Amino acid sequence: MTELRSPLPPGSWLGVLGGGQLGRMFTHAAQALGYRVCSLDLDEDGPAGSVADRHLRADYLDPAALDELGSLCAAVTTEFENVPAAALQRLAARxxxxxxxxxxxxxxxxxxxxxxxxxQGIPVAPHKAIRTEADLAAAGANLFPAILKAARMGYDGKGQVAVASAAALPAAWTDLKRVPCVLEKRLPLAKELSVIVCRAADGAAITLPVAENEHRGGILAVSIVPARIDAALAEQARTLALRVAQGLDYVGVLCVEMFVLADGSLAVNEIAPRPHNSGHWSIDAAASSQFEQQARILAGLPLGDTRVLLPAVMLNLLGDLWFDRGVPREPPWAEVLRERLAKLHLYGKREARPGRKMGHLTLLGNTVEDALAAANRCAARLGIGPVG
Ligand SMILES: Nc1ncnc2c1ncn2[C@@H]1O[C@H](COP(=O)(O)OP(=O)(O)O)[C@@H](O)[C@H]1O
Ligand SMILES: [Mg+2]
Incomplete structure (x- = not known):
């Protein structure tokens, strides 16, 4: 593994594996700090490739492209969590x-x-790994009602099925093509939270303020910051997230998703080894955004302060908004931007499809209530249901 010779001077090349919106926002942040960015992915004019200083159009496992990226760049990160580990290993040699x-x-x-x-001694939902027929029979009645989640490649609620009872489990596993899965008890959720941890190569770590998240149809719809929870619970959430990052000896930006259960306790749901949709508000409302932190960590610069400058509500803009009763349209941006504290981010994707993340809108306010009121005015103009 190659260590960082830090800090990297401006003009140095940073690399990003993956070409989506997270890579685009990383690229913008890295360029603002004076770095040049090279992205690697197959898409000809994807969100990251179209703003990077250089774009290597290649498969993540293309050895020549990986070696070119690793020779050009002093440091490389990823924006896509299913980048093959072998690609990262090959890069780490250079x-x-x-x-x-x-x-x-x-x-x-x-x-x-x-x-x-x-x-790590951190609470998670009661669960059981399902790999074989015998595992199905061994699933305890206490796990139901449950959710069966494919172990690999799931995101935005994809690769998951609800399982009402033990009797329904074999059919649910067949639905998921009998791949390895986790069977997880469905918990009573009072709230969903996420904590983004930024951890540098020397072990210094800081979290972003806790975000409160609302999902619709398995996809993140809204993040509210600061989360409407008491200070003690926020502190507990931050401590759990830092423990996860330390336990992994993680270097970079890591998102830890959590549930607040009906009894007020926390359970960790899953982690994402990259900046996260629930941290996009930080571009406009935190002293340093999650993407700036990703660039700082990569370049060996000190971590930035992450305090919230103004409370924020982020609305995800899914491709559904580009259609009015099935007829393609451009959403009414000028109307949305009449809202003085609205910050619009569009990812430059050419084609809108239902469920596709096309952009996000962050509303700022002097209080969370003000930001929510602004978010609801914009939601109404866009045809998104009420939030908060
Ligand atoms: N054990 C559970 N109990 C209740 N709701 C859950 C549970 N697991 C997941 N969910 C709901 O489904 C959403 C997506 O599940 P998650 O495991 O985060 O998968 P993904 O990788 O698709 O984000 C969660 O944000 C939550 O709303
Ligand atoms: Mg999730």
């Missing part, structure tokens, strides 16, 4: 890589992820 392949590998497999988190 340059500093953050996060490390072994951290990404844990987050890529829900079975490993759950056992790692539980192994």
């Amino acid at each position: 340059c500093f890589v953050s996060p490390a392949a072994r951290c990404v590998a844990v987050a890529q497999d829900r079975i490993d992820e759950k056992s790692f988190i539980a192994g």
Whole structure:
């Protein structure tokens, strides 16, 4: 593994594996600090490739492209959690890589992820790994009603099915093509939270303020910051997230998703080894955004302060908004931007599809209530249901 010779001077090249919106926002932040960015992915004019200083159009496992990226760049990060660990390992022979392949590998497999988190003594939902027919029969009645989640490649609620009872489990597993899965008890959720941890190569770590998240149809719809929870619970959430990052000896930006249960206790749901949709508000409302932190960590610069400058509500802009009763349209941006504290981010994706993340809108306010009121005015103009 290549260590960081830090700090990297402005003009140095930073690399990003993956070409989506997270890579685009990382690129903007890295360029603002004076770095040049090279992205690697297959898409000709994807969100990251179209703003990077250089774009290597290649498969993540293309050895020549990886070696070119690793020779050009002093440090490389990833924006896509299913980048093959082998790609990160190959890069690590030539340059500093953050996060490390072994951290990404844990987050890529829900079975490993759950056992790692539980192994740290951190509460998780009661669960059981399902790999064989025998595992189905051995699933205890206490786990139902449950959710069956494919161990690999799931995101935005994809690769998950609800399982009402033990009797329904074999059919649910067949629905998921009998791949390795985690069977998880469905918990009574009072709230969903996320904590983004920024951890540098020297072990220094800071979290962003806790975000409160609302999902619709399995996809993040709204993040509210600061979360409307008491200070003690926020502190507990931050402590759990830092423990996860320390336990992994994680270097980079890590999101830890959590549930607040009906009894007020916390359980960790899953981790994402990269900046996260629930941290996009930080571009406009935190002293340093999650993407700036990703660039700072990669370049060996000190971490930035993450305090909230103004309370914020982020609305995800999904492709559904580009259609009015099935007819393609451009959403009414000028109307939305009449809201004085609205910050619009569009990712430059050419084609809108239902469920596709096209952009996000952050509303600021002097209080969370003000930001929510602004979010609701914009939601109404866009045709999104009420939030908060
Ligand atoms: N054990 C659970 N109990 C209740 N709700 C859950 C549970 N697991 C997941 N969910 C709901 O489903 C959403 C998506 O599940 P998650 O495991 O985070 O998968 P993804 O990788 O698709 O984000 C969560 O944000 C939460 O709303
Ligand atoms: Mg999730």
